[in-house]
Amino acid sequence: MAQRVVLHVGLMKSGTSFVQDLLFAAKAELGAHGVLVPGAGWGRQVAAVKDVLSASPGRPWRRMVDEIDGHDGTAVVSMEFLGPAGPDQVDRVVGAFGGGAVVDVVVTARDLNRSVASLWQETIQNGRSWGWDEYVADVAAKRPGRGAGVGDRVTAGGTFWRQQHLPRVVDSWSRAVGHDHVQVVTVPGPGAPRDTLAHRFGEVLGVAVPVHEGTGGANASLGLTSTLVLQRVNRLLDAQGLTFPTGARLRKQVLAKTVLAARRAEEPRLGLPVAPWVVEQAADTVAVLRDAGTRLVGSWEDLTPVEVPGVHPSSIDDVEVGEAALVALAGLVASQVVD
DSSP: SEEEEEEEEETTSHHHHHHHHHHHHHHHHHHHEEEOOOSSSSSHHHHHHHHHSSSSOOOHHHHHHHHTOOOOSEEEEEGGGGOOHHHHHHHHHHHHHTTTOOOEEEEEEEOOOHHHHHHHHHHHHHTTTHHHHHHHHHHHHTOTTOOTTTTTTTSSHHHHHHHOOOOHHHHHHHHHHHHOOOOOOOOTTTTSHHHHHHHHHHHHHHHHOOOOOOOOOOOOHHHHHHHHHHHHHHHHHHHHOOOOOTTTTTIIIIIIIIIIIIGGGOOOBBBBOOOOOHHHHHHHHHHHHHHTOOOOOOOGGGOOOBBBBBBBBGGOOOHHHHHHHHHHHHHHHHHHOOO
């Protein structure tokens, strides 16, 4: 039976893909030090977490728990969907390891300004159609303690804060595992050594997480022009009550992550200056966590908002968007051709 289960619960866009890639790349090395990374691949952990968060968990979650129960040592599960889980879901997850294992929770977090920019692009890849200015305005309006609708799944601001309200995530998991068993790991600011987050995560895990050449790939955002292509396609489909014919796989994995991602280096990046409300909200977050005595790996300074270099979407010419759209169309056609 596992002696310890480490649950890495996000936040979204806080280096989670980087950590997950490292964990599975080093699965054998970690195993040699008594650390189990359950599942043949990260997709198994995704399936298990989606299962346990559903109304009727079944075989995917049970299979992963059985694998962990069969291990004598530490097991680590990394899936950011766990972050915003509700009280019943949190209790269900923690309760699955009620046979004596210590459950430790790791919440990775990065500065709020970078998160706003990254999450807009991620929501577009996930099928939303909010415009950039609309998105930022609603995130500001719905921020915790200042607006209604925090945590709803309908509005831009609600969905953002459901995933990014760090004090709420820390509090939710602390209630289930105890305050001393939740740690916040901060993502270092721009320019930090690439392996800093890996070292910090390894500190919590109790075993160094190696960073090999070619591993630790981040879930990179698209270029701004390609993001605008997806946003407009999503809006057109919404207006007609339509969705991509094969769902998320075609939209995100084929169109976004494969076809349009290849253009990233040649496109402008989305920029975002640091607004006063972002500074205020970030300071409130740090104050709440520090006052609560939240355990920290990294530095509170890492959560100080920094400017995201780049341009506003209004600076992108429609001709550029049209060219990217043609590339997207050709890529979609090519992806459907069967030899």
